Amino acid sequence: MSRDGLPSGVFDVAVIGAGVIGCAIARRFTLEGARVIVIEKALDILDGASKGNSAILHTGFDAPPGSLELACIKAGYAEYLQIHERLNLPLLRSGAMVLAWTEEQEAALPALMEQARTNGIADVQALTAREARELEPGIADTLRAAFRVPREYLVDPWSAPHAYLLQAIENGAVLQRNCEVTGGIYDGVAWRLDTSLGGIEARLVVNAAGLYGDIVDERLTGRRDFHIKPRKGQFVVYDKPAARLAAHILLPVPSKTTKGIVVCRTIYGNLLVGPTAEEQEARDIAELSPKVLASLRHRGEEILPGLAGEDVTAIYAGLRPATEYKDYKIRAREGQAYITAGGIRSTGLSSALGVARYVQALAVRLGIPARTMPDPAWPRLPAMTDEGKRDWQCAGNGGIVCHCELVTRREIEQAMTGPLAPQTLGGLKRRTRVTMGRCQGFYCSADLAEMTRDRLTVGMTGSADAG
Amino acid sequence: MPADLPDSCDVAIVGGGPAGLAAAVALRKQGIASVVVLEREPQAGGIPRHCGHFPFGMREFRRLLRGPDYAARLVARAVRSGADIRTSVTVTALNLGGRLSLSTPDGIAELKAKRVLLATGVREKSRAARLIGGEKPGGVLSTGALQGMIYLKGEKPFSRPVVLGTELVAFSSLLTCRHMGIRPVAMVEPAATVTARWPARLLPKLLRIPLMLGTELTAIHGKSRVTGVDLVGPDGKTRHVEADGVIVTGGFVPESSLLKASHLAVDPASGGPDIDQFGRCSDPAYFAAGNLLRAVETAGWSWAEGRRAGRTIAYDLKTGLLAPKPGLRVALHSSALKYALPQRIAYSANSPWSAKVLQFRVTRPVNGRLSLRLDGKTLWSKPFAALPERRITLPISMLPDGREGLAEFHIQEEAQ
Numbered sequence: 001m002s003r004d005g006l007p008s009g010v011f012d013v014a015v016i017g018a019g020v021i022g023c024a025i026a027r028r029f030t031l032e033g034a035r036v037i038v039i040e041k042a043l044d045i046l047d048g049a050s051k052g053n054s055a056i057l058h059t060g061f062d063a064p065p066g067s068l069e070l071a072c073i074k075a076g077y078a079e080y081l082q083i084h085e086r087l088n089l090p091l092l093r094s095g096a097m098v099l100a101w102t103e104e105q106e107a108a109l110p111a112l113m114e115q116a117r118t119n120g121i122a123d124v125q126a127l128t129a130r131e132a133r134e135l136e137p138g139i140a141d142t143l144r145a146a147f148r149v150p151r152e153y154l155v156d157p158w159s160a161p162h163a164y165l166l167q168a169i170e171n172g173a174v175l176q177r178n179c180e181v182t183g184g185i186y187d188g189v190a191w192r193l194d195t196s197l198g199g200i201e202a203r204l205v206v207n208a209a210g211l212y213g214d215i216v217d218e219r220l221t222g223r224r225d226f227h228i229k230p231r232k233g234q235f236v237v238y239d240k241p242a243a244r245l246a247a248h249i250l251l252p253v254p255s256k257t258t259k260g261i262v263v264c265r266t267i268y269g270n271l272l273v274g275p276t277a278e279e280q281e282a283r284d285i286a287e288l289s290p291k292v293l294a295s296l297r298h299r300g301e302e303i304l305p306g307l308a309g310e311d312v313t314a315i316y317a318g319l320r321p322a323t324e325y326k327d328y329k330i331r332a333r334e335g336q337a338y339i340t341a342g343g344i345r346s347t348g349l350s351s352a353l354g355v356a357r358y359v360q361a362l363a364v365r366l367g368i369p370a371r372t373m374p375d376p377a378w379p380r381l382p383a384m385t386d387e388g389k390r391d392w393q394c395a396g397n398g399g400i401v402c403h404c405e406l407v408t409r410r411e412i413e414q415a416m417t418g419p420l421a422p423q424t425l426g427g428l429k430r431r432t433r434v435t436m437g438r439c440q441g442f443y444c445s446a447d448l449a450e451m452t453r454d455r456l457t458v459g460m461t462g463s464a465d466a467g
Numbered sequence: 468m469p470a471d472l473p474d475s476c477d478v479a480i481v482g483g484g485p486a487g488l489a490a491a492v493a494l495r496k497q498g499i500a501s502v503v504v505l506e507r508e509p510q511a512g513g514i515p516r517h518c519g520h521f522p523f524g525m526r527e528f529r530r531l532l533r534g535p536d537y538a539a540r541l542v543a544r545a546v547r548s549g550a551d552i553r554t555s556v557t558v559t560a561l562n563l564g565g566r567l568s569l570s571t572p573d574g575i576a577e578l579k580a581k582r583v584l585l586a587t588g589v590r591e592k593s594r595a596a597r598l599i600g601g602e603k604p605g606g607v608l609s610t611g612a613l614q615g616m617i618y619l620k621g622e623k624p625f626s627r628p629v630v631l632g633t634e635l636v637a638f639s640s641l642l643t644c645r646h647m648g649i650r651p652v653a654m655v656e657p658a659a660t661v662t663a664r665w666p667a668r669l670l671p672k673l674l675r676i677p678l679m680l681g682t683e684l685t686a687i688h689g690k691s692r693v694t695g696v697d698l699v700g701p702d703g704k705t706r707h708v709e710a711d712g713v714i715v716t717g718g719f720v721p722e723s724s725l726l727k728a729s730h731l732a733v734d735p736a737s738g739g740p741d742i743d744q745f746g747r748c749s750d751p752a753y754f755a756a757g758n759l760l761r762a763v764e765t766a767g768w769s770w771a772e773g774r775r776a777g778r779t780i781a782y783d784l785k786t787g788l789l790a791p792k793p794g795l796r797v798a799l800h801s802s803a804l805k806y807a808l809p810q811r812i813a814y815s816a817n818s819p820w821s822a823k824v825l826q827f828r829v830t831r832p833v834n835g836r837l838s839l840r841l842d843g844k845t846l847w848s849k850p851f852a853a854l855p856e857r858r859i860t861l862p863i864s865m866l867p868d869g870r871e872g873l874a875e876f877h878i879q880e881e882a883q
Contacts, residue, residue, distance in 0.1 A: 237595075241727050285602060290685060293598040309735060311720075315595045316603065392557070395574040399555040403507055404724065406559070406570070424691065425605055438724065440593035445608060446517070446615025449622045458691040460605060461616070461624045 006198045007174050010190050011037045012368065014202035016181050016216055018045035020157070020352045021341055022208035023165040024076075026173050028356035029206075029363070033371030036173040037200060038165065039193070041180035041212075043457050044427035045420070046161055049210045049348065051430075052235065052286065052318025054262050054275060055157040057091070058350040061116035061124060061149050062098075062254055067327045068358070070119055073347055075354030080155070083353075087163040088380040089156065090267050090387045096152030096249035097132060099143055099303070105253040106144045112253065113147050124149050138245040138304045152249050156267045157349050158430040159381050162420060164352070169419045170377040176200070177423065178457070181209075184220045186336050193220075204337045204368050206359060211283040211321045213329075213342035221333060226323040226343050230283050231258075233275025233346075236296045237314040238307065239438045242271040245306045259346065261299050267385050268405070268433065270313055273300035279322075286317035313438045320345040330355065332362045339363060382411060384433055401451070402444045404437020412451055423457040472553065472569070472576050476501040478780055479567055479580035480550075481558050481725070484513020485766045486757025486773030487586035488541040489527075491550035493777025499784060502550045503578065505569065507557040511545070512538025513588060515766050517614040520642045526767040535618065537766070561585075561729035565752035582752055582780045585740065586773060587725065589758040591636070592718030594687070599715075601686030606693040606712040610640040613714055617647045625712030629696050630654045630676075631684050633661040634717035634856055636763075638670050644714075645674065652710050653677045655684050655698060660832075662717070662856050687713055717856075719762030726759070736799060737761045737806035744809050744821040744863065745788050746776050754780055761806055761826065764858065779820040789814055793871050795841075797825070801878040805830045805855075812874065816863045825866075827859035835880035839865070842872060851878060 013029045015022045018040035026038045042048070057080060060073035084091050100106040109126070116124045125148045132146035133139050169175060176197065184193040184205070193200045209216040214224040243265045252260035258277035265271050273296050293315055301307045323329060323343035328351075332339045339362050341355055348355075364370055383390055391397045391408045398409030415422065415431040422428040425435075425448075434448060435441040441448070449460040477499050480487045483506030494502045510516060515523055518534030525531060528540055545552060553571075560568035565580040591609040606625050608616070616622040626649055630637055633656040644651055654671050659681050661668040671678045681701035688695045688707075695709045721739040732741035732749035739760045740748045747754055756776035757769035764772075782788060794813025799806070805828040814821050837851035846867065853859050866874055 236598075240724075284690070287602055287686065288598075288600045290598045290600045293600070297598075312596045312598065315598060392559070392570040393575050395572075397570075397572055397574070399509065399572045400507060400557045400570060403557065406557070438593075439590045439722075440595055440609075442590040442593070442609045442611045443615075445612035446619050446622070449616050449624070450620045453622070458605065461622045 006176065006200060007037065009201070011035050011200070011202040013204045013206060013363070014039060014191065014193060014200055015206045015208055017207070017209040018165065018175065018177070019048055019050035019208065019210045020046070020161040020348050021210065021344055021355055023161040023168070024352035024356040025206055025208055025341065025359050026168040027164040028360045030168040030171045030173045031373050031376055032360055033373055034368070036168060037202065038168070038173060038175045039179050039181055039195060039200065040175070040177045043178050043423040045165060045175070045177070046158060046430060049319055049321050050157065050161060052233070052316045053157050053346070053349055054235070054264065054272065055155055055266060055349065056249055056262070056264065057153040057155045058347055059121050059149060059151050060119050060350070061121040061152070062112060062259070063119060063347070064326060065115060065118045068330060069328050069347060069351065072328065072351035072354035072358055074120065075357055076351040079353035079357070080160070086378050087167065088383060088388065089160050089163055090385040092154035092265065092267050094152070094154050094247060094249055094265060096149040096251050097127070097136065097146045098149065098251045098253060099132070099139070100145045100253055101142060102144070108253050109145055109147055116149065121149065121151070123151065136246055136248055136250070138306050139250070140303060140305050148248070154249065154265060154267050155349065156385065159384060160349065161352070162431065163379065163381050166379045166381070166420055167377065170379050171373060175419065181216060182219065186338065191337065204339070204363055204366065207338070207340040207342065210344070211319055213321060213340060217340055217342070221336065221338060225331070225340070226325060226329045228283065229322050229324065230280050230319045231322040231345065232278040232280050232286050232317055232319055234288055234292050234296060234317045235272050235274030235315065236293055236300065236312055237266065237316070238271040239311040239313045240269045242307060242310040243269050245271060245304045250303060261296065263300055263303050269386065273297070275318065283319065286319050288315055288317050311438065314436060314440070328355070330358060332366055337366055337368070382414065401447050402434040402437065404439050405433040407432050407434050416452070416455055425452070425456065425458070425460055428452065428456070472571065472578070473501065473503065474577060475579040476503045477580070477784060478502045478582045478584060479565070479578055480504045480584045480586060481567070482506065482513070482586035482588055482757070483511030483552060483554070484586060484588050484757065485515065485541060485770040486776070487584065488545045489770040489773035490584050490586065490756060490777035490780070491545045492548045493774045494781050495548035495550055497778060497781030497785070499781050503580070504545065504550055504552045505556045505558055506552065506554045509555050511542045511552050511554055514611065517611070517618040518639060519614070519618040519646060520639060523766055527770050558725060561725055561731065561753065563730060563750065581784060582754065584776055584780060585726065585748070585753060585755040585759055586757040587722045587759045589719040589762050590722050591716060592720055594713070594715045597715070597718065599684060599687060601688055601697070602690065604687065604689030604691055604693045606689070607687060608712065608714055610636045610643070610714060610716045613640055614643050617643055623647050623649065625649065625693070627652050627710050628712030628714050629684065629708060629710045630714045630716060632656065632716035632718065633663055635663040635667060637716040638663060638667045640714050640716050641670055641674060641676065651676050651714070653679055653708060655679045655682045657681070657683050684713070719758070721759045721762060723759060734806065734810050737808060741811065742809045743791065743811040744814055745779050746809070747788070747791065751791055760808055761828065782820050788820065789818055795866060795870055795872060795874040798873045798875045800875050803829050803831055803833045803878050803880065804876060807876065812863060812866050815868050822863060824860040824862055827861065829853045829855055829859070831855055833878060833880060835878055838877045838879070840875040840877060841867065841870065
């Protein structure tokens with residue numbers, strides 16, 4: 001450790017940003033033998049675009065053929081299937097259906113199916129409205145036609161990146177939170193990054209700053225190849241009984257700018273409706289609008305009439321780091337040992353592991369050697385979905401604290417320790433799901449306030465806005 | 468498997484609040500041998516445990532008590548009666564015929580009960596369920612969470628919150644704030660009038676807290692902690708008010724998660740179980756009492772309901788209640804009617820342990836006539852005036868005996 005508390009020495013790779021992309025990149029480089037530091041400006045990881053998404057593992061059936069996005073989604077999808085059991089990450093093999101409600105949408109289906117086949121997703125199946133409603137009896141009878149994409153799945157948007165980063169850390173990577181990169185210079189051998197906590201040296205810098213990708217490029221290289229245009233998505237999450245209404249992920253026919261409003265279960269047994277696609281300037285505020293949320297409820301009920309009267313458990317809004325370009329902007333700067341992984345707007349959860357492989361391959365071309373670790377550690381994440389055996393079913397759990405999501409005292413204590421211990425209540429929620437259920441903290445806030453007292457940077461009590 | 472937990476019992480009571488504890492005492496007094504109360508919190512007593520203010524206990528103990536003292540007395544009385552109170556035990560599933568799946572600190576277990584009483588109470592409607600806009604900072608709490616933090620843990624979550632709502636519980640939150648030296652900056656109510664009964668509205672005046680009626684809370688601001696809220700008043704204008712917290716009060720809903728995941732019939736109107744005049748659910752091994760039946764009644768009312776449920780179940784075990792049969796099903800034919808209990812009327816009001824009254828609530832202020840129709844014929848019609856969140860009762864003897872079909876309640880409102 002140096003005087004300012006930062007780890008000293010020259011790292012092989014500095015990854016800027018601990019969203020799902022940064023976490024996956026840190027893992028990949030670590031497994032390829034590099035000494036990695038991850039620099040995150042927020043108090044906790046997953047604080048930007050990775051905080052709020054629809055948690056789908058996409059096949060890439062509707063990605064632009066030949067795009068980098070498609071290649072990364074396919075590689076990311078394949079690797080997730082390969083590693084999820086080893087890391088104890090959940091997977092719900094739900095399948096998806098693309099639904100056409102108008103004549104125009106119906107007419108668009110054959111081309112979308114053709115695109116899917118071009119993209120290597122050969123098992124899409126055309127469905128008449130009747131066939132679709134036999135598979136999903138909850139769908140409104142105004143449906144005109146549909147097609148099925150059997151291998152679109154549901155995942156946990158938070159435990160996946162946590163697992164990626166945890167595996168990196170257990171194999172030697174370092175995480176520095178609350179640390180903003182303000183500038184830096186490359187001397188031909190290594191970068192010296194200036195951060196809010198002091199200097200950090202690394203042979204290669206990877207910009208995975210998501211919503212701040214263009215700003216980080218500007219700060220470090222003096223120019224930006226793209227401009228982030230934040231796109232807000234609001235979501236409504238229904239209580240668990242609503243999950244009976246749809247087994248598949250229900251997708252609309254996409255428009256030019258967005259995949260549209262999705263209705264799907266979550267890996268935790270809820271049902272969500274969203275996201276909207278709202279352009280905005282601010283990169284750090286995702287405001288919820290009661291009118292938009294009400295319209296999402298309405299749209300959900302148009303698709304699944306049985307949703308009327310179902311209880312809402314949660315509402316949230318996320319920002320996607322869209323740019324003026326449709327495709328990802330991943331490129332290396334020759335002569336600067338610098339790679340930007342930018343513009344990864346709405347498919348990052350699916351593509352992250354693929355993006356990481358692509359970035360690592362670029363690095364090899366920049367002369368950063370790969371020495372694959374012979375026997376890396378494989379951490380296992382605690383089971384948080386009913387797919388695995390939950391802690392409340394095991395002896396010594398300390399009793400249930402969060403009754404809605406059945407989170408035990410032991411699970412909370414374990415999440416509060418270790419290299420990825422949360423700094424905020426939001427971080428604790430993403431690691432354990434406390435307060436994420438239907439009561440939203442009515443029953444467990446008092447216990448949580450006591451358990452987290454003086455252990456979070458932003459605690460559950462007090463007035464100061466630490467920002 | 469927890470070593471000392473029985474695997475069977477006469478009656479299992481799910482929830483150790485006023486209704487559940489009253490039922491336990493009543494069952495033991497009637498000589499029922501094994502009565503197990505399953506409480507998921509580390510202490511029994513229910514919501515009153517963290518209502519550190521008056522008035523509790525007049526009906527039950529003939530004296531004025533604070534919530535925690537009242538809860539402690541309820542627990543002590545149940546323990547003295549010989550009921551087996553198990554805390555930190557969560558019921559995870561209600562299965563056919565009274566078989567319960569449990570989670571305990573020692574792992575999972577099963578309990579087979581001859582009868583089960585569901586008394587899981589209520590919770591407040593969350594900020595999310597109300598679709599309140601803005602950001603999601605820390606410091607947005609229900610009254611229940613606020614009281615738990617203050618009275619059980621001594622935590623001070625904020626110092627200048629906005630209070631949303633004017634049900635009785637909102638005034639309880641003002642007293643809770645006062646206890647901790649918290650000064651709410653405003654009390655906000657979307658309706659034009661205060662929801663709680665008359666004397667309550669004097670409290671904000673006494674505490675010098677501005678009461679803003681006809682005002683919506685449309686957005687919450689702040690990143691890590693609340694910095695302010697947007698309020699839209701009767702003039703339609705949005706104004707920003709600085710605050711460091713929001714207390715989202717009332718809007719109670721039955722804590723019916725277990726019920727909804729089970730085989731038991733649920734009444735979408737009340738959000739609680741569908742019951743007959745004995746408080747019996749669609750599976751006759753299950754009964755329900757207290758605020759799980761509906762939102763929301765006082766602790767005293769829930770206690771009385773629990774005591775009655777205990778006596779009814781004891782009678783069922785010893786003598787046998789009348790068997791379930793189709794009778795009248797109560798149907799609400801007005802959006803002004805929120806719910807009615809019990810949902811099924813099959814027995815004469817004079818049958819042993821049969822409920823004597825229907826409980827009603829309205830969704831909005833109503834002034835007009837209430838009528839009952841059966842098979843397309845109006846049986847009676849009477850003047851009806853009611854306010855939301857107030858107790859309304861109707862003698863069950865006003866419904867015809869021995870009939871089957873839908874008992875349709877209609878409201879004809881007088882033009883405003």
